[in-house]
Amino acid sequence: MSYTIEGKTGPWELVIGLEVHAQVISRAKLFSGAATVFGAAPNHQVSFVDAAFPGMLPVINRECVAQAIRTGLGLDAEIHLESRFDRKNYFYADLPAGYQISQYQHPIVGRGVIEIEGADGTTRTIGITRLHLEQDAGKSLHDQHPAKTYIDLNRAGVALMEIVSEPDLRSPEEAGAYLRKLRTILRYLGTCDGNMDEGSMRADVNVSVRKAGEAFRTRCEVKNVNSVRFVMQAIEAEAKRQIAVWEEGGVVSQETRLFEPGRGITRSMRSKEDAHDYRYFPDPDLLPLILDPAWIETLRADLPELPDAKKRRFMAEYGLPAYDAGVLVAEQASAAYFEAVARGRDGKFAANWVIGDLFAALNRTGRSIETSPVSPADLGALLDLITDGTINGRIAKDVFEEMVASGEAPGAIVTRKNLRQVTDTGAIEQAVADVLAANPDKVAEYKAGKDKLFGFFVGQVMKAMAGKGNPALVNDVLRRHLA
Amino acid sequence: MPLDPATVRRIAHLARMHIEDDDIPRLQTELNGILGWVEQLGAVNVEGVKPLTGAADMALRMRDDAVTDGDIAEKILANAPERAGDYFVVPKVVE
Structure with missing residues (x-):
């Protein structure tokens, strides 16, 4: 059953496409040698290139190019051996050059795919239109002074990957699944940390509505939504607004809108009226970016096992149900932890303890898998004590709690507290x-x-x-x- | 394609340039002159010629991913008309 929103005139379908801006993990910026670390003092990670001083020339960072290629490979996409950089012109106080260096007609990465999973376990393939490299802008602070805006250019010039999906998504849930999956892939690849709170992943959401069987109607773009939950809420709010407009005999006009999470509505951004008049032209400072196929193959050979492949392997190798495998591969660290526990043991038994008891304990103590008080070796040893009959399952829960609290090894706890199972x-x-x-x-x-x-x-x-x-x-x- | 006064006004607005109505006929003439001059290129036969964005037949040179610049906030802010601490300060631009 496909997702629809019920209007006065019957059900409406949603058509959604996402443009995700993912900050590239690199030491230095895309075209300058200034640092990218988050949280530095204002304007301390800025070079003359980033601040657009006259006469400065951009020189591209090889690692940022490599990261874009890795991401393209991870999305099963075409890598273009020749791409170009263009100037996207717009006027804003946090864009010192008056243009953003971006890739318009010739992006570095072309068509790819992402597989998403629905709540019912079915999978769907979502098309990726393209991925291109571009510069981030600076940061404007509007809340420091009643009549002034403060500008910090530390972020200006940091490399972004803009990853554009096809309008293949049909519900807020699918959009959420797509974002989570993309985030997982980027984190596996080590090309973006996916941290939406710090703004290293942001989404522009394109939404339109239509009646079943129709072609596309006019879409609106909701800018800069910064969490999965807000993306899902923004889609629903914007779709409902458009349905009301159409049903009252109006016409939806193509425009840029802003989501207000507090009020649960989108509103027009009047300042973006000129937004689509970017007067792109090729950047005369930058020659074409030509890639050596051998380099691409080297990068391909070094890719880690990606979440879809890992999930299939966990199901085949450890006999896990799809759900368990999906939960475990969502984070690389969880998957690695599980494998360390499961190797040489019963996979399903190990998965139950990791997903159940361990995840609950991490949640409760506010820790992550990386800082788990219980090491995979110790959890494995606990499982062995159950399997060989040294302790029973009931006592094992107590021993585990003790391990979480003290970090002590299970064997030591069992001996010290005399918890051996009585088989006499x-x-x-x-x-x-x-x-x-x-x-x-x-x-x-x-x-x-x-x-x-x-x-x-x-x-x-x-x-x-x-x-x-x-x-x-x-x-x-x-x-x-x-x- | 000659520019009309509305297009001249729009180009100025996109560049955030203030122009008086009196300036428009002069700018219109100048811009049309530039466009007309560039349009001469349309007479060249480029059948089968690959689009070219630079004169040098070279590929982009790349640099290593190393922090070699920055930490020059005083120099970056030296020309700021207004600053607060290490921030640039501009008239409020929010909606």
Whole structure:
């Protein structure tokens, strides 16, 4: 069942395309030797090139080009052996040159694909139109003074990849899935950290609506949305606005809009009326960018295993269901942690502990997988203690909590607290006999047919044994005594 | 294609240049002169010639990804008409 929004005149389909600006991971800027590190003092990471002083010439950073190629390869896209840089002209206080160096007609990367997964587990392929390299602008601070804007050019000239999707997305959920997937791929590749809070990934959202079977209607662009949740909210708000316009007999006009998360609406950006009059022309300071195919092959050979491939491998190699594999590969560090635990052990058993107990503990303690208090080796050792019968599953949960709290190894905890599972039948027989002797009324009820009381007896025996009884043996002995 | 007064005004606006109405006929004549001169290139037969954006038949040179510049805030801000701390200050541009 495809996603639609119900209007007064019936259901409407959504057509969505995303332009994602991803900040390239590099030490220096795209065309200058100034640093890119986030959070420096204002205007301290600015060269004369970035500030557009007269006579300065841009020289391209090889690593930024490599990052764009890696990303293109990761998106299964064509890499163009020849591309060019153009000037995109617009006037703004945080753009000192009055133009942004971008790639208009000849981008470095052409068509590619991203596979997204729906909530129901079905996959869909979303087309990538292109990826091009461009400069970021500076940062304007509007909240420092009532009548003034403050400008920091530290970000000016940092390399961005603009990744443009085809209008293939059909719901806010698909747009969210696309963004999350793109972010995962970029992080795997190490080409963008995907940190939306710090602005290293931002999205422009193109939205239009239509009736089933129609061609595309006019779209609007919602600029600079900076979280997955806001992208999804902005799409819904903008689609509903357009539906209302069409249904009241109006016409949606193509324009740039801004999403206001607080009010849950989009509004027109009047200042962007000229936005599509960029007067692009080839940058005379920059020669064509020519790539050596051998270099591309070197970069291809060094690509890491990407999330889709890793997920398929986890399913095949460790027998994981698609859901578990998907959760584990979302972050490279989680996948690596899981593999370290699962190697040589039962994959599904390892996945349950990593996704269940470990992720819950990380959440609770506000830690990430990189700073996990429990190492993969220790979690693996805990699993071994369960598998070889040293401790039972119930006690294992307590040992795990102890590991989270103290970082101690599971074997040491088990020894210190004397948590070894009791498999000595004599001890179990004794505990069972004691419990039955102490509860003659319950025994009578059980024998009269109240089967549910079996659980009560198990609980009492385990309690008497401080939780350390082997559950299978306790069950056996109880059954025999109650028969 | 001669420019009309509205286009002259729009070009000035895009460049954020203030022009008086009196200036328009003169600018219109000048711009049309420039365009006309460039348009002579249209007479050249470029059938089968690859588009060229530079005179040198060379590819872009690349540099290593190393921090070699920056940390010159005083020099960067030296010509700022107005500054606050290490920020440039401009009239409010927000909507």
